[in-house]
Amino acid sequence: MTTREQLLASTFVDLADTLVADFDVIDFLHTLATRSVELLDADAAGIMLADPQGDLHVMASSAEEARLLELYELQNNEGPCLDCFRSGRPVAQDDLSAMRTVWPTFTQRLQQLGYRSAQALPMRLRDETIGALNLFRTRPGLLGEADLGIGQAMADVATVGLMQERAIATRELLATQLQTALTSRVQLEQAKGMLAQRTGLPMGQAFQVMRDYARSHNRRLSDVAAQIVDGSIGGDQLGKGPRTRPGTPPGP
Template sequence: MTAREELIADALVQLADTLVDDFDVIDFLHLLTERAVGLLDADAAGIMLADQRGGLEVLAASSHEVHLIELFELQNQEGPCLEAFRTGAAVTRTDLAEMRAAWPSFTERLEQAGFASAQAVPMRLRDEVIGALNVFRVTPGPLDGSDMKLARALADVATVGLLQERAIHARERLAEQLQGALNSRVLIEQAKGVLAERTGLEVDRAFAVMRTHARRSGIPLHAVAERVVRGGADLELDLGTA
């Protein structure tokens, strides 16, 4: 087995492992974005999941800029992630001209952020689509065939993991959990800004510091964010190693 094959195998195992007592949806989805960027010929990734009403919400992104792009996509109701969720099929365009024709506002915003390509794969199991994984590149053109297959595999395994957790702990519990994750996302966004202003860190770096502290201390990420927003002085965040 090659080193890359080992990394792919490890990623699939990690994404399948959702049956743990302290399962954290937000951290799980960020893991999916990290593995997508690390294993694919991609520079960034974001995830939207359906809420209790069937609408999409941005729940994870590999950077603050990507989070803003994903929000823009939702607000303007155009882009590959929305299309993948609606159709249940992978969505890509061969070049910027096709992207501008399909998603003019989204593509303009994408280029402003320094990206030249975006595609999405649905997070689905059979006929049930629960969201979509968006993949961004700074170079033009879509992912090649093998990378697109891997993107589908990552999304599929993550979907099975989420639905498995739902089946065992009941559909209503996961719906509440996803709503809780959305509420946590709002709090985490506030905390990122507070910590960035307090320390002078970039927003993405501030998030990394909070996430590292949560993992090391065993405190849920949303609890760390709440303490940051409240101005807790006992966080002892390790700014040097996050």
């Protein structure tokens, strides 16, 4: 078995294993985003999920640029992820010219952030779509059929896992869990920004430091974020002390 096959097998196990104590939705979705980049011919990935009212929210991304691009999609109500969620079907355009025709504002922002193509896969079970997986490339062109099949399979397994974890796909519990995840996501962004400011780390690296700490201490990511916000966990405990200005001697 090749390394890629091993990672693929491990990914499907991770995405299916949701019936565990202290299941962490945010960490689960970040696993889907990062593994999509590792396994597919994509340079970044992002995930949007719908709240109980059917409004989409950015829940996870493999890179800060992808997160900003997805937020831009929502702010301008334009882009492949939104079309994918609304239709429940994969969405893609062959080249930048076609993308500019369908999503002019989104495509301009896409290029500004260094990407050249984007497509979206639905997170859907039967006739219910709960979100979408966005895949971005720094090169023109779409993913090949094999990668698309793997990407859709991962999105499908993740969807089943999410809905299974919410008590055999009952809509009421799904809505409650998604709302909890949205609240956690807001606090996570606060913590990421605070940690980046305190340590001088880039936003993406600040998140990774939080995630590594949560995993190594067997903690929920949302709990670690809450403690960073209230100050009970500092950069020194995460292995990243505060930045100092050039020429400034270290403190006592």
